[in-house]
Amino acid sequence: MKKEAEIFHQIVEDRRSVRKFDTNYNFDHDAVKRSLDSAILSANSSNMQLWEFYRIRSAAARERMAALCLGQNAAKTANELVVFVARPDLWEKRLESLLAHFSVIMPDKEDRKAKLTYRYYEQWIPQLYDVRFPLWHDLKMKALIWKNKSKPFMRDVLTRDVPIIAHKSVALAAQTFMLSIKAEGYDSCPMEGHDSHRLKEFLNLPSAAEISMVVGVGKGLPEGVYGDRFRVPNEDVIFEL
Template sequence: MDTLEAIQQRRSVKHYDPDHRMSSEEIQTLMNHVILSPTSFNIQNWRFVVVQDPEVKQQLRGAAWGQAQVTDASIVVLVCADLLAWDQEPERYWRNAPESVQEQLVPMIGKFYAGNDQLQRDEALRSSGIASQTLMLAAKAMGYDSCPMIGFDPVQVAEIVNLPPTHIIGLMVTVGKALKPAQGRSGSLALSEVMVIDRY
C-alpha cells in the first residue's frame, strides 16, 4: 500500500477483533517506523508506552470511560513526550552529523528550550501529533486499523502506567484488526474552506 492510499483508507476504527494478537515482530516493525517521525532539533522527545497486557488494558479502559476499543484492540499505544528531552545529553541527537554541524546545532538546543515551559509543552504535543499520524499510517500499511483517542483521564492513565513526572500524554492510539469497518465519512469540509493561498 502506498502512502496516499494509506491516507485515504485510514479511518478511526472503534470495533476490533478481541482475539487477534499482533506478533512482537509486527509491533517492532510498526514502532521502528514510528521513530522515524521528525522532531524539532532531532530531540526525539516522543516516548511510547505499548500496552498489550489484558489487565493493564482493562485498567486503561476504566480510565477511558469504558470504551471497548481499549481492551479489544491488539495494542494500545500511549503517545507521550519527555518535556526535558532537550536537556538530556543533546549531543547524542547529532552524534552522526559532521563536527561542524554538531558545533553549530547542539548549543542552540539548550538556548532555545531552557526556561520556556510553554515551548517545551508545545514541542511535546507537536511531536506526539506527528508520531501519532506516522503510527496510524504505518499500521494501515501493515494491514491494521487504528483510532486516535483523547477520551480518557490523563492523570489516571499516567498513574496506571507509572508515567515519569517529566512526561506528558499526547494521546492514546488503539491498533488492531477491524471487526467491522468505520462508518462513512461524516462531514468533511471542502478544501476551499480550510486552505488559503499565501495569506488570509
C-alpha cells in the first residue's frame, strides 16, 4: 500500500464522532479555516457549489448554538461549530459565476466541447433548478421522463429532488471537513439533532435554505467517545456484480 493511502486510511479509522471537547484547550481556529478550504474542493453536483458554511466562534453564538442543538454535549463543549447549509435557491448566482468562468476558459462557444458545456449549463441547469412553480416544473420533468422512457434517463429531477441534490454535495463537503479536522489533530461530531427552523432564523437564512448538519469541532476528550465503533458486516452492505 502506498504511504499516502496508509495515512489516509489511518485518518479515516481515527475519526470518531466525539461528543465532549476540552473547553480549556488552546484551539487553533486556523485548522477550521484550512479544513473548510479543503471541504470546498469536494465533489459537488455539476460544480454548482450550492452550499454555505457558517463558522460559529464567539462565546455568545456558541451558547445559542448549544441550545439550538438541543443541549447536546458536542455543541455545548465545542471550541467552534460549523453549520453546513444547502442552498438550492442560489442556483442562478452560481450559474452566473460558472458561465463567467467558462467565457474565459472556453471563449469560442462554437467549439464542439464548449457547445456541449454551454448547452448543459444554459439549458439543462435552469430547467432543473428553477422550481418557482413546482406543479409546472414537475409536469415538464414528467413529460421529459416519459419522452425518454425507452432509454436510461435521469429521473430524480422533480421539485422534491432538487434540495436532495444539493444536500448530497453538502454532505460530501462535511465529510471532507471532518477528515481534515482529524488530520489537524482535532475531533468533530456531526449533528442533525437541532432545531432547523430556529437555526435558520439565527443565521438569517431564507426558507429555501436547508440545514444539512451542524458539526461541532474541538480537542476531543477520551470520555467524548461513547463506546467502541460498530459497523454491520461488510457482506451486508458491500455487493459485487
